[in-house]
Amino acid sequence: MQFLNRDFYNNNNILGYINSSMQTLINMNSTILGTKEYMLFFYIKEDFSANYFSLYNADIDLECLGFSVLQRNTRHSIEAFLDLVNLSNDPDYLTVMEHCNNRNNQYDPKYNSILHGSCNIPKKYKIATQMYNESIPIDLLTISSKTNKYTHPNVFISILNYNDYDKKLDILRNLLNANLYTLTAAYKLMLKIFNNNMTPVLTCPTCPFPSPYLKN
DSSP states (O other): OOOOOOGGTTTHHHHHHHHHHHHHHHHHHHGGGHHHHHHHHHHHHHHHHHHHHHHHTTTTTOSSSOOHHHHHHHHHHHHHHHHHHHEEEEEEEGHHHHHHHOOOOOOOGGGGHHHHHHHOOHHHHHHIIISSSOOHHHHHHHHHHGGGGSOOOTTOOOOOOOHHHHHHHHHHHHHEEEEEEEHHHHHHHHHHHHHHOOOOOOTTTTOOOOOOGGGG
């Protein structure tokens, strides 16, 4: 049976560091908890955590659905990240989120050239990259498109064989890269929004170390 390398779960992992760092920010400014930006960040961190723990005892040999839990959570995380990026650029983007939640709510007309009355991940990506000139890997858009088939209990997806290791590793590698990107980029964005781009100092002796993924 093939399992993931347990080094991925060592005590000084990236999730532990970000949790400790964000808690320090919240201790300094508890109003962060009531913001839409924090809600979006929490979604992203929650998706990462769910994926992280779902893989702890994952048996790669028996995996046949292409890591369906990761697929669903990754799509959700990508959308939350794009919403966070766009909202951090313009508070009026909240009207787009309201429209996505309830089509009876009208979004600000400035977004009409891209949305054309409907909203989805590719359009949110366009808002981020074209309206706000954000540099976001196109791979996120590709992965979000591939994960769409997992948002519902789809019995028509291709089943992976017991020994399709190359396919499984390719899927897993892409999903993990997307999750690491959305988590670390969202964390950096939270620092920009709430702490003037400054990383809080963790003073506890047992705090985890900064992750190399967080280096600029």
